[in-house]
Amino acid sequence: MDGVTDPAFRRVVATHGGPDVIFTEFTHVGDICGRRNMGWEPLAYSERERPIVAQLYGKDPGLFYQATQVVCELGFDGVDINMGCPSKNVAASGSGAALIRTPDLALDIMASTRQAIADWSSGQTLAQGGVKPSVIEMTKSMNTKRTGKPQPQTRRNVPLSVKTRLGYDKVVIDEWSDCLAQGNPEVLSIHGRTLAQMYRGEADWEGIAAAALKIRAKGILVLGNGDIRSLDEAVWRIQTSSVDGVLIGRGALGNPWIFLKKEAARQAIQQSNRGLAMEPPIALEDRFRMILEHAEVFETLNGKERFPRMRKHLGWYCTGFPHAAALRANMVRTTCLQDVEEILADYWKCQHGHEEAFASGLRFQSTGSSC
Ligand SMILES: Cc1cc2nc3c(=O)[nH]c(=O)nc-3n(C[C@H](O)[C@H](O)[C@H](O)COP(=O)(O)O)c2cc1C
Known part of the structure; x- marks a missing residue:
């Protein structure tokens, strides 16, 4: 979450239980490719945050290609494309949730990102991928700071995921998720609101469930998102909405303990138990x-x-x-x-x-x- 899941907060959350997977704040592909130094801040992480996924946004497939190679070289465990941000700055420029209206571009971006992951994992250097020398130096310096080595020791084909919404100004998740499935993401995360709704009203979990049922049948993992404030609610949503898991955003604000009982939650889901015991308030x-x-x-x-x-x-x-x-x-x-x-x-x-x-x-x- 932009301005929220910064490196310090992620580290605190990871120290106190942490989720199964954590995402960086979204980072503009242009910033990674050398537009601004400040844009790199979200990409600093510590080993204890793993698995950690870098979330990228933008609208230029070429920049996605280079930025993806950089985040692979930085050792991230996955690459997530933001197709859900409703903010004016982002959507007005054609990025984030605006991509719902330009499905061909969304698929080009996915293809370019997928290709970058494949090229990087099969040994292509950043220079061969067209990344600027100054950006390569920055990548080496971040790696050295984190691990003591300028490059990661192993290269692998990390998963590609997309985070999106139910639609732009109306719910179109049925067609939209079919379209995204053509890009073969390993994971599709769906926030149960349209761009026009921003964060208003309640998340539409029926809309999420209908899409999840179809998309999971294509072998894509689906994560539902919206208004989950406790692991108890997470268990309930997973049991009733056909999703493989959920993402928790605002429920973690001022509440980094929220993931502490995740093993109990997992067990409740596996054993089809209803809910978790009530937690006492934090002292x-x-x-x-x-x-x-x-x-x-x-x-x-x-x-x-x-x-x-x-x-x-x-x-x-x-x-x-x-x-x-x-x-x-x-x-x-x-x-x-x-x-x-x-x-x-x-x-x-x-x-x-x-x-x-x-x-x-x-x-x-x-x-x-x-x-
Ligand atoms: C301040 C703020 C910043 C956010 N930044 C991002 C972001 O960078 N990337 C993203 O995918 N979603 C972002 N979101 C959306 C959340 O990830 C999430 O989809 C939304 O808040 C609904 O889930 P929740 O009810 O669990 O918070 C942001 C939301 C808020 C309130």
């Missing part, structure tokens, strides 16, 4: 520990100057406990990890009159301000 102390851990990882990876981008995550954690709104209001002004430590310490002191219970094992310091 405030654990929530605060998570906030500190996430803020620390963010600051370590990005430095203090970029800390404002962490604020939205801090806000998402502050919900469902006494005076959460007041804490949230303070979090949106933080500029570094130390600010977060002080705010949490002060909150704890105000609520409990002492710091010891929470301070055990944590390094934060109260400013000593009164409540």
Whole structure:
């Protein structure tokens, strides 16, 4: 998710259970091919996030070819093409969900991406694939930073997937998914809304189920997506919607624990059990520990100057406990990890009159301000 599943958040999620597969934020193929340095940020990852899939967007099959070779060389476990983003910037330029209206182009992009994976896995170098020398250097430097080696040791034919919506301004998933199936993706992820709906209303799981039934019969794995807020709901959707699995987006905001009980969920599905036992709410102390851990990882990876981008995550954690709104209001002004430590310490002191219970094992310091 753009601006959300950044390297720091992905690392935190992966440390605390993590999903079966994680996707990067979408990255523009032009940025990967050398348009902007900033565009590469989503492509930084740590080994513990595996399996990790790089999501690409754009509309130029030639750029998809080169960008795919770069993400293969970076060692990603899969390549996902975004054909679902409804945002004006993306769709107005013909990328993301706008590709639903240009099925021939969508298939060209898939073919080009597939070809790039095949060429790379059979030994073609980035230079032979037409990738610019500066981009090749950047790839080597990212690999060296992550693994100590400039190139991956093995080459393999990684899976190609597409993430899309039910339609553009009306539901056309029946024809649209048939069209996408011609591109032979290993996986098709379907968000149960049209572009016109953006994120409004409820996801249409009947629409997802109808498409899933047909597409799975062609040997393509189908993941449903939309409005899942717990693993219990995930189990229910998998049991009732003919999908192989689900994607969870907003349900993970301020809730990186959401994947913790995935083994129990898997068992419930395999044994056709209805649902999971109710989880107790996350204890405030654990929530605060998570906030500190996430803020620390963010600051370590990005430095203090970029800390404002962490604020939205801090806000998402502050919900469902006494005076959460007041804490949230303070979090949106933080500029570094130390600010977060002080705010949490002060909150704890105000609520409990002492710091010891929470301070055990944590390094934060109260400013000593009164409540
Ligand atoms: C802030 C935000 C950023 C998103 N960025 C992406 C993205 O980069 N790639 C993508 O495939 N979907 C993206 N999405 C869509 C989500 O992946 C997901 O399809 C949608 O939110 C519905 O699922 P959910 O109800 O589980 O969140 C984004 C959604 C939001 C709210």
